[in-house]
Amino acid sequence: xxxxxQTPKHLVMGMTNKKSLKCEQHMGHRAMYWYKQKAKKxxxxxxxxxxxxxxxxxxxxxxxSPECPNSSLLNLHLHALQPEDSALYLCAxxxxxxxxxxxxxxxxxxLTVT
Amino acid sequence: xxxxxxxxxxxTLSEEAFLTINCTYTATGYPSLFWYVQYPGEGLQLLLxxxxxxxxxxxxxxxxxxxxxxxxxxxxxxxxxxxxxxxYFCALSDAWDYGGSQGNLIFGKGTKLSVxx
Numbered sequence: 001x002x003x004x005x006q007t008p009k010h011l012v013m014g015m016t017n018k019k020s021l022k023c024e025q026h027m028g029h030r031a032m033y034w035y036k037q038k039a040k041k042x043x044x045x046x047x048x049x050x051x052x053x054x055x056x057x058x059x060x061x062x063x064x065s066p067e068c069p070n071s072s073l074l075n076l077h078l079h080a081l082q083p084e085d086s087a088l089y090l091c092a093x094x095x096x097x098x099x100x101x102x103x104x105x106x107x108x109x110x111l112t113v114t
Numbered sequence: 115x116x117x118x119x120x121x122x123x124x125x126t127l128s129e130e131a132f133l134t135i136n137c138t139y140t141a142t143g144y145p146s147l148f149w150y151v152q153y154p155g156e157g158l159q160l161l162l163x164x165x166x167x168x169x170x171x172x173x174x175x176x177x178x179x180x181x182x183x184x185x186x187x188x189x190x191x192x193x194x195x196x197x198x199x200x201x202y203f204c205a206l207s208d209a210w211d212y213g214g215s216q217g218n219l220i221f222g223k224g225t226k227l228s229v230x231x
Contacts, residue, residue, distance in 0.1 A: 004157075006157075015135055022209050026184075036177065040221065040224070040226075041223070041224070042221035042223060042224050043158070045218060045219075046219065056169075056218070068189075089156065090157050094217065096217070097217030097218070098217055099217065101146075101207070101217070102146070102148055102160050102163050102207075103160075103207075104160065104220055105150075105157040105159070105160075107156055107157040108157045
């Protein structure tokens with residue numbers, strides 16, 4: 001099974017709201033990733049967790065806050081977002097980030113900030 | 115640094131036509147190479163991969179060969195179908211990039227393929 005699940009599928013939030021995106025994998029992978037994808041663009045890496053520790057934060061604004069409660073779960077907490085943050089947010093996982101293993105992506109959460 | 119360049123679309127083909135999407139890369143180490151496909155409204159799906167020179171990845175009629183001498187990983191399919199309409203991303207991952215990005219995916223800009231009946 002190479003499935004990564006994400007909830008919710010769609011999210012509409014106001015600029016003063018707080019919401020969370022969730023991601024789950026049961027492949028025993030030890031690296032998990034958050035990406036942001038704007039229309040007609042490739043995914044942009046936001047965060048990388050390796051063995052449940054944050055290892056890369058690609059200069060993402062603090063209104064995005066990642067959390068890795070355990071090896072299977074990854075959350076992205078959202079607060080005080082801006083309309084330009086509207087995008088498709090993708091979660092991915094790989095066996096280990098120190099080896100060039102393939103990443104498996106979830107279906108994404110389509111976020112709209114009003 | 116590492117980078118991926120792929121032909122920009124859109125590419126429009128008739129059903130049963132031959133498909134080639136060009137992809138070249140620059141890498142300091144020994145990268146693995148991937149093709150991902152993204153159907154409308156969905157996430158990325160791994161289509162195929164190759165981990166060393168001369169490897170051929172294949173899946174669902176698509177093929178790509180890792181050519182170290184030309185630093186290329188072109189995607190081909192002999193007979194496309196309407197259901198192949200999607201955006202295709204070429205990507206590399208290099209575990210030996212001492213710039214700190216080891217294991218991260220470096221994507222090309224994507225090529226949109228439209229197949230007409």
